[in-house]
Structure formats: C-alpha cells, structure tokens
Amino acid sequence: MTRPAHRLHQIVRLAVKEWRLLARNPHGLAVLFFMPAVFVLVMSFTLKNTLVARVDLPVAGWVVEDTHPAAQAWSQEWLGRHGGQRYDSREALRAALRTRAIEAAVVVRSPWLGEDGQPRAEQVELWLGNRVQPAAAARLRTELSFSMLQVRMRIAAAEAGPFASVLLDSAATPELMGEGGGPRIRYLYEIESGRAMTAVQQSVPAWLVFGMFFVVIPIAGVLIQERNDGTLTRLASFGVSPGTVLGSKLVAFMLLNWVQLAFMIAVGRWLVPLLGGPALQLDIAPGWFALMVLATSAAAVGLALLIAAYSRSFDQAAALGGGLNVVLGAIAGVMVPRMLMPPGLQTVSEWSPMGWALDGLQAVFLGDPEAGDIVLRAGLLLGFALLCLAAAWWPIRNRERAD
Template structure:
C-alpha cells in the first residue's frame, strides 16, 4: 500500500513537471479563464451598476410651438445634445456614429392646452447603443414630459393646483404612453431588429478565425513528414507555398461563410427563430469578408509556422481565438461592455472584422467606417504572412522565386 502511494506521488510529480514545461497548456488553463473573468466581470458590472450614462443624443425639433421649444431648451441645458435641421441629418449622424441616439419632436407632440403626448415622441437608436443607456434615455424623456404635464395641470388649475395634482394618479399622468423606439436598422430597412441579424456576423467572424486548426494540421504534418523539404528541392519557393495555402484556406472560409449564412437564413426560421436577411451591400460585403479571411488565414499560418506540434498549435490557436473573440464582443455583445472595455476591443483583429461585418448586415456601412477596418485587417494579414514566410524560408524552403 505504501509502495503504491509513493508511486502515485512520483507519477503526480512527473505530470506537474510536464505541465510546467508546456506554456501553451498553462496559457489555456490560466490565461484564457482569467481574461474571461475580467471580460464578464466588467460586462456584468456595466449592466448592474446604478448609474448609467445617457447616450449621446441628437435632436430634431419639428414642433415649433413655444412649449415644445422651451422643453427642448431645458432638456439640452440639463443633459446636453446636438440639434439637427432634419431627420436625414440625424440619420446620417447615427450612421456615422457621431451620436448614439436621436430624439424627434413631431409637430403634434404638444396637443390641446399644451399637454404633451409622449407616445408621439420618436426615439431613434444606433445599432450598437447599450440597451441600459437606451432604457435610461427613454425613461428620462418620459419622466421629463410627465413633469411638463404636471406643470400644465398646475397652471390650468390655478389656486387649486395642489388638489388637482394630488388627485391625479401616476397612471393618469403616464396614460399618454412612452416614446416609440426604433433602431437605425429598422428605420432604413423597414424590418425589426432581430437577434440573428446581430449574432450571425459575430459567430461568422469567430468561425473564420478557427481555420487555424486545419491549417496547423496540414502544415505541421508536411513539416514532420519532410514534405516541405522535398518541395524545396523541387524549386517551390516560400512565396508559392504561402500563396497556395492562403488561396486554399480563403476558399475554405467562403464555404464556411456560405454554410453559416444558410443556417441563419433557412434553418433558424425553420426551428422557430427569425430569418437572417441578406439584402446587404455586396461590394462592402465582399471586401470585409476577403479582408477578414486574409487576416484569419495569415494568423493561422503564423501560429502553425512557429509551433512544433499540432497539439501546441491547436492549444495556442484555439486559446488565442477565444481570447480575441471575448475581447472583440463575440461572446458578449460589445454594446453591453463598459466604454473602457469597448476601447480595448478595438485592438482585436476580430473586433475590426466584427465592426465591419455587423455594419454590412445591419445596413449602415459607410466608407469612413469600413475602410479603416479593412485596412487594419489587410495590414495585420501582411505582417503575419511576412513572419510566416520568414520562418518557412529559413527552416525549409528556398529563397523567393
């Protein structure tokens, strides 16, 4: 019994020694869960904190009566905001993300006796505005109009104001409803915002970056079996090798893309969900998919070129992709993240791809928003390919030809 126990301790010590010599496994065990804890903690903190900042709002005031103008002036003085001359200017500002939300004051907001009807107020939301911030804006607008209504009631009642207001229930004051809310996607497409329209782009990007698994398997097998050395003797250059693999796995990403789009478009509604709508800007769609695929394949080639075994490549590539996805807003929508974490997510290649892909699927891609992200993805792919080329050329293949 004692001998068996000592053997068990030696085996356990041996396992610990092997584990300590495996930095990739340690990273998966400790670094990845640690980053998840940070991301989820800050995200939940953002959803549970008492104070939610109001989103940056733009205003269009179509009701030019004194009561409406006075109410808007008081609101802007207290909460800030930007006035626009027309609905189109407000829509353009939402698309360019100069504002996160919009408030349209229609000509009929203030009715008889200057009493406001909150249900006629229009609240527009950018596609990525935080739900908590949007809810607070809606609540604040409703409460502000209730205060105006109470002032109107008091003014009309004269010396009996206190009796009238005290005898008016909260339900009566809120009987005129709350502002109607529409997302920019709904305004431009005429359809309701759905979860599938937002989630498919995120998981599409995440899936494309997991091309590291098949690439690592192929490249490491070729290296271990001597295939790369034999190709070098046949005059195959590092340029040709990387170019061929890039083309093959970019095509694989397109097959993957088609599969996921089919799932969102037909399988999800078949199971009772909302259908993915595909009336997107084709040029922007092609550009962002090509840039995303190039970045994903290049990162996978870089990992495969500098790791010795498939297990190391799979652990490093899988763990890195999960971390990049968590930071980018794949697991937790970026709109739920606090501003600080949103800024960090802007440094993730998946974040650049997700920004562009969501803009395409939500119908608001603009050159000022898309080109920087496409450029970052292409630059990232170029750096990864250059480092991969250096490793392959030095270890196995001959000079460029």
C-alpha cells in the same frame, strides 16, 4: 510495504511526474492560467456596467420640429438640466450619431401638443447610437417620459386652479401618463437600413467571424505534419518556394472559410426559423458582402499560418491559436455585444481584427453599409493578412534552408 500503501506511493510518484512534465510545457500552463485570467479580465470589464443599479444618461442631441413655445421651452429646460446640443435637421442629427459626437438623439415632431393641449409621447422619437447600452437607453426613455409627465402636470394644474393638489396627488395615473407610454426607440442601424436588428441578424456575422478565425486548428495540423514528415523539404527540392506553399494554403483554407460561410447562412436562414426564431435576411449588397468575406478570410488564414509557422507542435499551435481567438472574440464583441461594453473597452475593440471584420459584416447584413466604412475595414484586414503572411514566410524559409 503493504499493497495499498505501495499503490498509493505509485500514484503519488506518477502525479509528481505529471507536474514535472506540465512545468516544462509553458503553452499548457498558459492555457490553464494565463488565458483564463485574461478572459476573466476582459469579461469583467465588458459586463461591469450591466449589473450596476444606476447608469449615466447618454449624451443626446435634439431636433425640435415643432415651433410651438411649449415644445421649445420643454427642450430648452431639458438641455439646461441634462446637457446636450440642438441640431438644425434630422440629417445633421444622424451624422452626429454616426460619428459618435452624440450617443442619442431626440426628435420632437410637430405637433407635439395634442388637441387637448397635452404633450404626446408618440410625437417624440428617440434615436440611439448602435453602441448605447440598453440600461442607458431605458433610463433616457424613462427620464423623457417623466419630463413630459411633469409638463402635463403643470398644464393640468394650471387648468384646475384650486383643485391642482388633487391632480398632483394622482400624478402617476394612466390619464396623465398618456397612451403611448414613452417615446419610440430606434437604433441608428434601423434608421439607416429600414430594418430591425434581430438576434439572428447579429449572431450570424459574429459567430461567422469567430469560426473563420478558428481555422488555425486545421492549418496547424497540416503545416506541422508536413514539416515533421519532410513534405516541405521535398517540395523545396522541386523548386517550390515558401511563398508558393503559403499561397496554396491561403487559397485552400480561404475556400474552406467560404464553405463555413454557406453552412452558417443556411443555419440562420432555414434552421433557426424551423426552431421558432426569426429568419436571416439576405437582401444584402453582394459586392460589399464578397469584399468583407474575402478580407476576413484572408486575415483569419494569415493569422493561422503565422501561428502554425512559429509553433513546434500541434498542441502548442492549438493552445496559442485557440486561446488568442477566444480573447480576440471577447474583445471584438462576438460573445458580448459592444453596446454592453464600457466606452474604454469599445475603443480597444476597434483595434481587433475580429472587430474590424464584425463591424464590416454586420453593416452589410443590416442592408445599408457606408462605402467608406466597408473599404476601410476591408483594407485593414487585408493589410493585417499581408503582415501575417510576411512574418510566416521567414521561419518556413529558414527551416527549408536548414534542412
């Protein structure tokens, strides 16, 4: 056999060896095939409504503060054509948005008609729930603008008499469209907090949650090394219980999460403005903020300890923990905002620990969190942390007894 042929034969044999080793590593195969497949499924369903040519109108509630017959007739015509519900006050409308009984709201202020007798777009407010897709919001705003344009056309045609056909031919002129161009859009978080949602205000809580849950990597390294070199066995011989071991790691890595928190806030507060972006606003409720960070950190460290306790090697823990965090982050709305997700996936995201943490922290950073929402999500996270710690305690206890 010639030298090149011999080398080729060696390469083929060694390649077959690598395939055999990989076949014996199910966690490596999961990282290569299962996790990407799950991620493709999640992201495909998440983004499926962003590339379609037509989106459905969101369900809208109405409050008509103008008692003029024209305003009343316009709202009734819209409701009869597109559906929806009228409410008695802005407070009732806001409550319906908060409970997601409706997806959008239209407030017709008085006077809706200007001095020229024409409807004014600036007298119409369009409120949107925090999860309404931008495409759906844009279509609703366009439909409202076109509906008001039709009213202006009818009024102008009635005044013009025999010249109505001329006006109808020029229906798209700026004079008939009005100066406002369309109703003003405000999201529910803007209405409740009085603060506009900037990219950094949304990104910092999202990626802070994602970073906290990636604490599984250092925890797995420490716990598996201590198990392999006999440190856990020596601690047990000194009367240190598995609960104490888990508690010490919980405290240590929760403090590490707080360091992460300070770093992320510093980036959003000072580095982003230096690069030309908006600064992170920190006028937030400190009590609710501390509670959410504590609960999020406990859940993240608890999940990491659970994965590390059942993993036989660092590679196994890193593959499982890293892949699981990526999937949980995609579902929770870290990588793609929930407003871009279809309703079914939005519902699924509400059962993700990252989703609980993200909802709570974003509510805090918006400046006006509801006490019930914060306490509920913090309670879910702390309960999740306790379950993870209880499940992690068992294998550590059994290994100590075996040793």
